[in-house]
Amino acid sequence: MTHSSRRRLSWCLAISLSLAACSEGSPKREAEAPTAKAQTKPWKPSGCEANDPVTCSTRDYAEAEKRLVSELTLAMERLRACAPPNSTKCHNLDRQAELVTNEQNAWKLWRDAHCDVVAFGVEETSAEDQVRSDCRTGITHERIENLKKIGRP
Template sequence: MMQPQLDCEDPVTQLDMNICSRQEFEVADKALNEQWSKVAAHKKSNDESALKNGVKGGYFEILLKSQRAWIAFKDRHCDAVADAYRGGSIRPLIYNDCRTNLTKQRTDQLQKMIEPN
């Protein structure tokens, strides 16, 4: 038996909203990963150029540390935001919305590391 297609433009139940919010986060996370690949390659290129000029690089290492810190922040922050709804059926929606919003912001921040304006 086929499952009915979920309409995320107009979800009806809380479960539908939770599922749609998870899907929205997955789209944002994919965009973040694509941007990460671009900025990581850019920083690695900066490291190579620096080494050729006899200067210490470290651009990628700093980026990697900042990304790991950001991931930890995002996860803990969104846990804290959603914690007010602990035990409630809306908690996954609040958690996913928080992660989606922060992920979109981070994607924008990473893009600006390559294209400042």
């Protein structure tokens, strides 16, 4: 097998693995949270009329980031609107908001690092940006669904 054939095979395998890692989820994850799967539909890339797939994936990621910020703001508002204020569940709201903020910051670092690993197999190729953006978009949509649960009974 020639060097170029090995490189092409390696590239194809990396794309396949990267795309699989960003898809709906592994059977293990579904087994761990069967109710979450039933409640939410996994993110799927939207149709895009641009000829460049990177443009589409970048647009989808930017939209997901906007929704993430919006949902985080709503979650914090739900926490602060806790009633009755003297109840056990409303105790120390400032600390709870701080913990959610810390969790969000840690989650973003994890998401970006995870998607860097997913895109590693296609680094320095034309697929790198698209694979990384699609991965981040999919995981961001999962996080949005989790944020919707914060501050709800």
